[in-house]
Amino acid sequence: xxxxxxxxxxxxxxxxxxxxxxxxxxxxxxxxxxxxxxxxxxxxxxxxxxxxxxxxxxxxxxxxxxxxxxxxxxxxxxxxxxxxxxxxxxxxxxxxxxxxxxxxxxxxxxxxxxxxxxxxxxxxxxxxxxxxxxxxxxxxxxxxxxxxxxxxxxxxxxxxxxxxxxxxxxxxxxxxxxxxxxxxxxxxxxxxxxxxxxxxxxxxxxxxxxxxxxxxxxxxxxxxxxxx
Numbered sequence: 501x502x503x504x505x506x507x508x509x510x511x512x513x514x515x516x517x518x519x520x521x522x523x524x525x526x527x528x529x530x531x532x533x534x535x536x537x538x539x540x541x542x543x544x545x546x547x548x549x550x551x552x553x554x555x556x557x558x559x560x561x562x563x564x565x566x567x568x569x570x571x572x573x574x575x576x577x578x579x580x581x582x583x584x585x586x587x588x589x590x591x592x593x594x595x596x597x598x599x600x601x602x603x604x605x606x607x608x609x610x611x612x613x614x615x616x617x618x619x620x621x622x623x624x625x626x627x628x629x630x631x632x633x634x635x636x637x638x639x640x641x642x643x644x645x646x647x648x649x650x651x652x653x654x655x656x657x658x659x660x661x662x663x664x665x666x667x668x669x670x671x672x673x674x675x676x677x678x679x680x681x682x683x684x685x686x687x688x689x690x691x692x693x694x695x696x697x698x699x700x701x702x703x704x705x706x707x708x709x710x711x712x713x714x715x716x717x718x719x720x721x722x723x724x725x726x727x728x
Contacts, residue, residue: 501584501665503647513581513706515553516546528722551578551708556716558705559724562590562698563685566598570681571705573716578709579672580679582665585622586648588700588727589660591687594627595697598684605677613673618683622646622664636662643667661727667706681705700727 502510515521521541527533560568570583580602589595596618601611615621619628623644630637636649648663673679683703687695719725 501582501667513553516550517552518546528725551710552713554578554707554709554713556705557703557719558717559700559702559720560685561700561724563701566685566696566698568683568685568699568701568703570600570683570703571707572680573714574675574679574707574709575677575714576709576711577676578679578707579674580668580681580705580707581672582667582669582706583621583681584663584665584704584706585618585683586661586663586702589662589687590698590700591695593687593695595660595687595699596627597688597694598686600683601681602673603678603680603682604673604675607680611682619646622666643669679707 501512502508504510523539525535525537556571558569558571570585571580583600587595598618600615600618600621602613604612619625623641624639624646628636628646636646636651638647638649639645640647644664644666646662646664648661650659650661652658652660683701685697685699685701687697689695
């Protein structure tokens, strides 16, 4: 996935189809827009073991119980390949102490895969901090990045907001029956105590699986997707 100057949005996920393919875009603004696009495809044999590409958008505004569900309700066999996460923080201090958890194949209370913290899952460390500047440090790599840091100006754009991604290309998370992915919304209080937060968290989960897939939640309306 790339977002390039000035308005170039590119996706290179393979999307196998056996019979047909339909791609649509919706303009939810009251203003007209101009759209340029290019779709590359090849008509070829698709193997019996090829899974279908899936993506799901979710938003917690704010989180409830300091928990955001990235993905749930997945039934079938497949592999998880990526996470995009945007976090709008409503408190001061370090905000990313929560763990990302993968509940696989019947996991209930305890997850099979548990990360050590948000910055670690997105392949950063120690608060994403540049030790020389004492500021959050943006970075982009082929498989992970903290590509967006929106810093407050003290007047109108006073909120701290962050965008990050992690692609599981060489380390897919495979499942045989079901999958659920969550992230805790935790920061720090004084004296090293956890702070349950009420952040605005947006995620898109990417995975492949055999069909049929579970029913998706409906996408939110215009007010539900607007960032303010």
